[in-house]
Structures are given as structure tokens and as C-alpha cells.
Amino acid sequence: MAAYTIKQVSQMFGLPASTLRYYEEIGLLPVVEKTKAKQRIYTEEHINRLGAVCCFKETGMSMAKLLEFFTYEEQEQEHIDEILVLLREQEKHVAGQIEKLMSAQKQLNRKLNYYKDIKKSMDNGSAYPCWADYWK
Template sequence: MNYTINEVARKFGLTAHTLRYYDKEGLLPFVERTPSGNRTFTEDDLNWIALICCLKDTGMPIKEIKSYSERALKGTETIEERKRMLMEHRMEVVRQMEKLQENLKLIDDKIGFYNDPANIPLMEERLKRK
């Protein structure tokens, strides 16, 4: 089954403009065009776009995604390079998750402080001192 650029954009919560940009930047090297020049996307293209969205959403810069894409075009000879790139990115994502967990704990602690009625006099006293 083939999809139009607007169908793909809706599916991934992107704009057609973003998909055109990704194509222009070389991130969508496999996307075919109809005789009239419109991009047409296959299921494999959707899988590729899902990976691009995943990498971008987890903080990989477009420049690195492009590098990954260029390596993918070279075929199996770059598997180890691509695997290394993904492993390094995974380590960064894990680091980000750990930092987010620390931040979430601080937020939860503050909410817990506000939820405890015994802390209201403490808050009022701090406000009076200011």
C-alpha cells in the first residue's frame, strides 16, 4: 500500500513541510515519486520515518540522523557503524531518562510538601519573612 505525503504527515503528527524538509536533507533517500513528481510512501518508508521520529524525539540532531541515513544507503558494510551510532545514542537517552527521573522526584517531593496540611504554617511563615 502507498501513502501520500499528507497521509504520512497525519500518521506521524508532522507537517507535509517537515517531511519535505527531511527529504531535502537526505533523510528519506528511499522515497519514490509518482510520474507527476509527488512523493509516494511505502510501508518500509513509514518504518524509516518512525525511526527518524524516534531519533529526533530523543535528541539526535538532524545532522547525525543524516549521517546514519547515508550509512544505511551504503548497505551492509556499514552495519557496525550504524550499530555503534545507535548504541551511543542509547546511552545518551538513558542518561536523559535518569536526569528526568531525578527531576520528577523533586517535583513529586514538592507536590507532597504542598499536599501536607502541616506544611501550610511553614509556608506562611516563610512568606512573612520576605
């Protein structure tokens, strides 16, 4: 069985040790065993859980929803409907975020192309482009 120190897990996920301890304190992580010297010992179960936590946090899932999800997951047969509802809601949230990001990317690309063309105009002494032409 693989075992990891808090420093290794911290580096693995780019999380401060204080965050790992907090996740443990609020019950987001399964019980973390400790050595006689009180050093935490993380297992593959913790690594897998942290992978899911980081993924869900990237999607904007709140701590409350994370805790709710993992509570349901512990008794998935009794809470499968709740799990599916929670995940579908998060999927809708992510789809909305993607749509907003794609719109922002379009605007960014318009500006980028506009300013690249201004640079070309400056370099060759031609007339500057018209911003309205970039909305076509």
C-alpha cells in the same frame, strides 16, 4: 502495495508537510515518487523510515547523526561497526537523559507532596509542614 498521500503521512506522524518535503530534500527519506499531477506517493518503506526518524529524534539524535545512520544503514555490511558505535552513543545519551528526568521527577514529587500537605494543613488548621522534612 500501500500508498499514502502527504496529508495522510503528515497526520500519521504529526509532522507538517513542509517537514516531510525537507526530509526528502536532504535525503533522509528514500526517493518519493510522484503522480502525473506532482502529488507525492509514500510507501511502507517511507512509513518505516519515518517511524525510525521520529523515534531517533525523540532520543535527541541530531539531523546530522540521523543522516549518518541512514547512510551507513544502506550499506550495513560495510558499516556495521559505525552503526553500532553510533547507536551505542545514542543509548548512552538516552540513559543520561533518563537519569536527569528521574532526578527532576524526584524533586517534582517532593514539591507535590509538600504542597499537598500544605493544602491539608490549610484545610484542617494545623501547622504547615517544614520543607526540610521532604529531603529525607
